[in-house]
Amino acid sequence: AKEGASDPSSLAFRQPEHTIADTHRVAAGHQAQVLIRWGDGVAVDAPAFDVFAQSAAAQDRQFGYNNDFVAFMPLPVGSLASEHGLLCVNHEYTNAELMFPGLTLKDKTEKLCREQVDVEIAAHGHSVIEVRKNGQSWQVVAASPFARRLSALTTEFQMSGPAAGHDRLKTKADPSGRTVIGTLNNCAGGVTPWGTVLIAEENFDTYFSGDPKKTPESVNHIRLGIKGKSRYAWSRFHDRFDIEKEPNEPNRFGWVVEFDPYDPTSVPVKRTALGRFKHEAATCVTLADGRVVVYSGDDEMFEYLYRFVSRDPIDRKNRRANVGLLDHGTLSVARFDKDGTMTWLPLVWGQGKLTAANGFASQADVLIDARRAADLVGATPMDRPEDVETNPANGRVYVMLTNNSQRKPEQVNGANPRADNRHGHVLELTPPGAGKGRIGRHDAERFRWEILFLAGQRADGATYHPATDKYGAWLSAPDNCTFDNRGRLWISTDQGSNQRKNAIPDGMYACDVDGPGRSLVKFFYGVPRDAEMCGPAFTPDNRTLFVAVQHPGEDKDSTFDRPSTRWPDFRPDLPPRPAIVAITKDDGGPVGS
Numbered sequence: 001a002k003e004g005a006s007d008p009s010s011l012a013f014r015q016p017e018h019t020i021a022d023t024h025r026v027a028a029g030h031q032a033q034v035l036i037r038w039g040d041g042v043a044v045d046a047p048a049f050d051v052f053a054q055s056a057a058a059q060d061r062q063f064g065y066n067n068d069f070v071a072f073m074p075l076p077v078g079s080l081a082s083e084h085g086l087l088c089v090n091h092e093y094t095n096a097e098l099m100f101p102g103l104t105l106k107d108k109t110e111k112l113c114r115e116q117v118d119v120e121i122a123a124h125g126h127s128v129i130e131v132r133k134n135g136q137s138w139q140v141v142a143a144s145p146f147a148r149r150l151s152a153l154t155t156e157f158q159m160s161g162p163a164a165g166h167d168r169l170k171t172k173a174d175p176s177g178r179t180v181i182g183t184l185n186n187c188a189g190g191v192t193p194w195g196t197v198l199i200a201e202e203n204f205d206t207y208f209s210g211d212p213k214k215t216p217e218s219v220n221h222i223r224l225g226i227k228g229k230s231r232y233a234w235s236r237f238h239d240r241f242d243i244e245k246e247p248n249e250p251n252r253f254g255w256v257v258e259f260d261p262y263d264p265t266s267v268p269v270k271r272t273a274l275g276r277f278k279h280e281a282a283t284c285v286t287l288a289d290g291r292v293v294v295y296s297g298d299d300e301m302f303e304y305l306y307r308f309v310s311r312d313p314i315d316r317k318n319r320r321a322n323v324g325l326l327d328h329g330t331l332s333v334a335r336f337d338k339d340g341t342m343t344w345l346p347l348v349w350g351q352g353k354l355t356a357a358n359g360f361a362s363q364a365d366v367l368i369d370a371r372r373a374a375d376l377v378g379a380t381p382m383d384r385p386e387d388v389e390t391n392p393a394n395g396r397v398y399v400m401l402t403n404n405s406q407r408k409p410e411q412v413n414g415a416n417p418r419a420d421n422r423h424g425h426v427l428e429l430t431p432p433g434a435g436k437g438r439i440g441r442h443d444a445e446r447f448r449w450e451i452l453f454l455a456g457q458r459a460d461g462a463t464y465h466p467a468t469d470k471y472g473a474w475l476s477a478p479d480n481c482t483f484d485n486r487g488r489l490w491i492s493t494d495q496g497s498n499q500r501k502n503a504i505p506d507g508m509y510a511c512d513v514d515g516p517g518r519s520l521v522k523f524f525y526g527v528p529r530d531a532e533m534c535g536p537a538f539t540p541d542n543r544t545l546f547v548a549v550q551h552p553g554e555d556k557d558s559t560f561d562r563p564s565t566r567w568p569d570f571r572p573d574l575p576p577r578p579a580i581v582a583i584t585k586d587d588g589g590p591v592g593s
């Protein structure tokens with residue numbers, strides 16, 4: 001479409017003001033309702049939230065901090081119910097300077113007491129709540145039998161797959177190498193075709209202190225970013241976060257965790273066959289023969305894109321028979337070539353360079369040191385792979401590459417074409433046979449790739465749709481994504497501290513991926529000041545979009561006592577609180593229609 005022509009996008013909503021503000025805002029004709037906030041009750045016996053009398057025991061029953069991934073799981077299981085279900089929410093990390101009075105960002109690791117540290121640990125993990133729509137409004141169901149917290153303080157996780165029980169996973173507290181307390185830095189995730197939830201352990205390195213050189217795992221720890229001083233005070237009170245005391249504890253994190261939200265007594269499991277790295281997410285697509293493919297990015301500059309293909313097909317009649325399906329299969333890593341093809345390189349012990357000569361004694365070593373294995377097979381270093389999702393409408397796979405300010409001109413390649421990539425880009429992968437209404441062969445060795453768009457403003461070398469200035473909006477730092485039932489791409493953004501520099505809000509953006517509106521991005525919802533946007537999840541009928549507002553008020557000068565915003569309560573005695581927001585359309589139609 002030419003400038004001045006009518007809007008080529010199929011997304012007809014009127015965009016809200018594209019500026020930073022203290023509160024959130026949504027496209028005209030929509031409502032944005034705060035559903036649950038940090039500290040609100042989750043477990044049946046959760047005490048009322050008192051920000052000035054916090055305890056670890058209370059936080060362990062309450063909604064955790066920094067909500068990220070959101071899954072809407074219909075009730076009953078397997079249905080397409082859109083007005084009743086479970087919301088499964090990750091709690092990625094904590095901002096002590098916004099949670100407790102009297103702290104600054106600089107001194108928080110020194111000043112935190114044991115109870116505050118344990119509140120932080122309990123605020124990590126995951127929440128399951130039951131939710132119901134009454135008219136246009138969503139409510140958390142009180143005293144739900146499904147309500148549940150998974151925390152980093154008290155919840156027991158099992159390890160499974162080829163690395164479970166390996167010597168490198170054993171600690172003093174767990175000589176079996178199979179039982180771990182907690183999950184850390186759960187960023188995004190996915191839903192399996194049999195109705196379990198996958199949650200991805202991302203920046204787990206940030207919790208560990210100690211000198212890696214004083215451990216037998218120094219190459220591994222350094223490659224994963226454990227370099228001495230933690231951003232957290234946890235190792236002051238818990239030996240397991242000190243690698244000089246427990247050198248193997250970090251090897252028990254960095255996995256994809258599977259759990260069944262429909263069974264509140266189920267033990268969550270870390271599935272080692274999917275490899276260990278900084279998993280941003282884990283999203284599934286089912287092959288024609290019933291086998292399952294899981295895509296996962298490793299979100300760090302110059303890290304890789306991975307794919308797991310299960311050995312066995314799904315049992316569609318008995319969902320419980322799929323326990324363990326993700327323990328057997330092949331993990332691969334992506335190489336992108338200039339000619340527009342990409343190749344999936346298997347990470348299989350004994351093949352090529354993945355042998356004892358290079359320090360891999362078994363498949364367990366390949367999985368624990370997946371990054372090093374990926375280096376050896378020649379994977380392509382990417383600009384921070386965040387969410388990766390398959391579009392059910394066209395079978396193509398969309399990869400959010402959030403940014404990479406460290407890429408030098410001599411390091412650019414076709415799939416990562418910009419040096420100093422401050423705004424990121426979106427890649428589109430096409431498996432053989434994919435197309436309108438066809439999911440394609442996601443187990444194939446070779447796909448084709450192209451760039452959907454380079455983000456940023458026109459001046460940043462973005463691939464700007466000609467109608468963007470008139471009908472759209474620019475975005476920076478794509479992070480999570482999802483699709484509506486028409487196959488349109490919805491992207492949440494996380495600019496971090498660049499949000500202030502770029503002077504545009506993080507939020508929800510959407511674009512067509514086919515037709516004349518392809519890659520014309522529109523702005524749909526803006527987060528409050530200094531937050532990022534996470535967790536987009538539509539109900540099956542698309543009439544509700546759940547989003548997660550993470551770390552409102554996070555800035556170097558913003559504290560509990562002087563926060564940059566007090567969203568969502570705007571009470572002088574409350575700091576900002578991360579929260580889940582339910583977005584609906586006033587006329588009851590699909591969101592964004």
Ligand code: FEO
Pocket residue numbers: 092187188202280299386479
């Ligand atoms: Fe936790 Fe890569 O965002």
Ligand code: CA
Pocket residue numbers: 187188280386387479480
């Ligand atoms: Ca993310």
Ligand code: CA
Pocket residue numbers: 188281387389480481482
């Ligand atoms: Ca997603």
Ligand code: CA
Pocket residue numbers: 479494532
């Ligand atoms: Ca993020």
